[in-house]
Amino acid sequence: MADVILELALVLAGIGVLLASYRLLKGPCPPSRAVALDVLTLITIPLLVGAAVMTGRAIYLDVALVYGLLSFLGVVSLARYFEKGV
């Protein structure tokens, strides 16, 4: 039963990916797309950790750690670009 609830939670997060990608594809201004990228990153990190827990291999956690560390760099560089800097 716990497996079923966990899978249901990951599918619910997947519906969140669908909604955020709607804003990503349609977004009127480029900062809206950057916000959608931020939200997609924050949804994908639990998906990666959930895939690690469901398959039971600890090496998959490192991918989530690297992704959480480096996506921050991408969003901050986008913010610097919008502020006319880089």
Added chain:
Amino acid sequence: MIYLDVFLCVLTVICAVAAMVTRKLVAAAILAGVVSLIVSYLFVRMKAPDVAMTEAAIGAALSTVIFLIAIRRTEEEER
């Protein structure tokens, strides 16, 4: 879980086509970052964590930063 993987494969193709056809360069850079994000998850699902880690490092951070610097340097000639 296979439904989620199939849905993310379709979403990857849609984002890649949108990155090709869009006219705004910053939006294309963001869409390329999202493509590498989802492809990284799919690599994890296909039991290749080393490739996924490389894809996350190169595609999400480095290529986005390099694209933005290139757009900034060349945008006077673009307009």
Added chain:
Amino acid sequence: MAAHHLAGALLTLLGALFLFLGALGIVRMPDLYNRMQAGTKATTLGNILTLAGLALYHPSWALKIGVIALFVLVTNPLSSHALARAAHGAGVPLTEGSVSDALAEDLSPEGGEAVES
């Protein structure tokens, strides 16, 4: 079935509900700043709750998942704040129903004086 499996799965479901609501706020809100409000606060809470639930589900990985959660908790408000300030500086318009723009008043010199006195 152990009890911590069920508790961790329920906590993960609650966190995934917050992730879903944050993504729904991204779609439904009329303005960039409202979208950022819905999208980063609710999603950070959902992320932390989901990672806590998964750490409870698999307790021997709790330290590593805690490092990921701590990193998200530190960096995500920073990046969303930088993005909001950059968008305000780039001149992204507010929606029609908004009543005040405190950052513009604060940046203009006479407005800052008026707030000061």
